[in-house]
Amino acid sequence: MFCLPFVAIFAVFMLTPIGGSFAMSFTDITSRDLQSPLAVDFVGLDQYASLLTDRRFLTSLSVTGLFVVIGIPVTIITALALAVGLNTGRGRIVTVLRVGYYAPAVTSIVAVSVAWKYILQPDGLLNAALGVFGIPGVNWLNDPVWALPSLIMLAVWRNVGTLMVIFLAGLQSIPRDLLEAATVDGAGAWRRFYSITLPMLRPTILLGAVLISVGYLQFFEEAFVMTGGGPLDRTLSVAFYTYQQFGVGQYGRASAASYILFLLVALLSLLQFRLLRTKE
């Protein structure tokens, strides 16, 4: 009885679509088949096969890969530095700093994208600031080289807060006695960080890495609101590709692409949980 409302909603809006997507990925369903969805043809693995030969899909894989490979270490290192710094502070200023650094994480991507686009314009604030130091600016969002780094910058800005809070919680669970004992034994700040803090924080860091990489693998909204996947598909992520295929009515192909993404997310999660377990 207690499960009934949940099970009903869960079955209709979660399990059915997951199954539906799986089934659709083996058919040639398009938006024109909406009237008679059961009349579509079963095409086996054709959708998957054609994806793997589609140059744009392969581009989207490499864009997503690059986003993850660059974005994750930058996010983790920034968050770790902030957490360690905040952990040494005392008093109200710490609360203010924590709230401030975390604030971007609670904001709407659409709203912040307006401000970021304005800042990243060729004659915007960032280039003006760079100009003060004599650094020539670039056309951040329309340059094939700089568009993806711009989106990574935005993603880091919005995700560091979450990781920072998780790391802070981890740091605060490290026993003070341990650090004090090391200080008494003559260990300096760096030594304490490398020999005590970092090893003890490892499970937390791995957990954070899992969370953030699952999110980054699915990156979509940043590109959707900032660049529209361009220029020259340089910010076309797998999720964005899926959305575009949906947009042109290629439902079968979109489903197949989404399942490839699902597979990648699942593999990454399993890998990282395996790592987490062996390290503990």
Added chain:
Amino acid sequence: MTLTAPRSRASDTASPRRDRRRPRARTLVTTVLVVGLIVWIIPFAWMLLGSLKTQGEILRRPPTFWPEQVTGQNYVTWFAELDFSKFFLNSVIVATVTVIGNLLFCSMVGYALAKMRFPGKRLLFGLVMLTLMVPGVVTFVPLFVQTAQLGLLDTYAALVLPFLTGPVGVFLMRQFISDIPDELLEAARIDGASELRLFTRVVLPLCGPALATLAILTFLASWNNFLWPLVVSQSADLYTLPIALSLYSTGQHSTNYGLLLAGSVLVIAPILVLFAFLQRWFIQGIATTGLK
């Protein structure tokens, strides 16, 4: 994984000796963090400053920092010409219904999964855990097809129904309720309380912190939700704030930066105010669930 009420930071109780030893290093670190924060919140500051500039000033190059002539015209336009209050109301309605649904349904099934025995319990929990991993884009296409076939496109139902409950909330509530001692429930059962009474009078009152976390996470997700409402709402009557802002920013107002920045401020301000008041609960929620 347990949830506790927010409490003061553990570091507050650190030994005074260490405090005395390294005040200079700490001041240095704090200074660096403060400077970093100023850079960090530039996008917000720039958004607010830009929203107060006139169209002429905002287009000037190089950009002015402080508005030379502060104007509220951009905000006036949102309220007077662009029907801001309707979009705001839509956002509030959708978020409120979503939060209520999640609090109710997630705690119910969380209770069942944590404390009751029934056939299929393991299967249900397994499915919940599995769906935690499924990317949103997987369900997106069939969900749209399904919504279209149910004739729900362009209705409030389409905006709300798929989000009324979710695996994250169920997981959160189950974990929390698992920590409630069985003896407490047994005692109430012996006193003759029905399961429903047990749930509403014993379990729910003990779930305060978890419910607060869930309410905040759900409200935030709903308020900022973008892609789904964009796709299913076709008439302006249903637009939530991010949708309205997004459509204006790609439509006829796409170069009116002052107006768009004012819109951004209006979308973000309620959440930031809420966050400022409830920051401990926000942060506690993230730290304990690792989710947002």
